[in-house]
Amino acid sequence: MSEDLLERAVAYLLSVLPDLGSDLSTPTGCRGWNTRMLLAHVDESIAALREGLTGGQVAMPGAPLPNCAGTLHIRSRAMALLGAWANERPRSVVVFGRPVPAHVLGTVGALELAVHAWDLAAARSNPPPIPDRLARELLSVAPELVPLADRSPLFAAPIEPRTTAPGDQLLAYLGRTRPAS
Template identity: 30%
Template sequence: MATKTSELLSEAAPRAIAVVRAIRDDQLELPTPCADYTVRDLLNHLFQVLVNFQEMAAKRPPNWDKVDYLPEGWRDRFAAEAQRLIEAWADPAALEGVAPGMGLPAQVVGEMALIDLTVHAWDLARATGQPFDAAPAVVAAAHAFMDRMGDAGQRMGAFAAPVEAPPGGTPFDLVLARMGRQPTWSPR
């Protein structure tokens, strides 16, 4: 049985997987729009998101200890973990109650998984010179999330201060700008 969260993750995951599969080993030390993260760092963070948000969907506490998720075969493992994330949030029980380790409603935590997967896929695409276009339903969900949680997310440090969106920006550009990302960011 699918939930809206799992349906949105099903739209976001293939786009993120495509970006990750196209990252070359010689690109792992490139900078990303997340100033403190190289491509390698951001990939490891995104792996942690995939793994830990599965745990929270199952009502188990996350483990944010630093782990290197990039030994041999990491591209295939990323795809497998993304699929497991979708399956974890397809269980209606995943959306009930409060997520362990976060103290937030499980529904919000599921939405956070979607936002992280989508925005960090964009970060990685920008850093490695790949195109990226988020699914329209995911962009709409991201705007709705920012309407409800954007100020709290900014206070918690999840988002930077909003920036000006480029003139004529896409709906995804607008949500990126709301999250403090410069939609025109380039590594050069």
């Protein structure tokens, strides 16, 4: 796994944020979630990743955020996450009471942010694909992070991918599909 995996996932997230528009009630690629809800979740994910990298632990999540502060806030938080990843990375992080190597936290974060970036982008008619190299690397670790058993309710069952493109393969493994062009 390359060291810049999290950076590339954040770059993909940052690339889709400007095109989300102002209607945050639009459905996303994350079934049952609109843009507002998913932005709030991405904000929570970024906060948890940064908490782990700067404080050495990720606590159990509290009550979900009722609303998101918008794409500029997410952009700022994502940039701060990259700074923490570059400068403050501990060797291990305690996640929900269990020690985890920091690179594993970075890999989980990369999967979370890249796929939810696509989910956000799917609110548009033709979302940009997850970059091939990023998707290939995430697909290589996805079975370890999201096994076929015990996926529900967080992930749908895998589906048949539309194409052999790495991004489509990754999305299909996670129960998502690109809209037909």
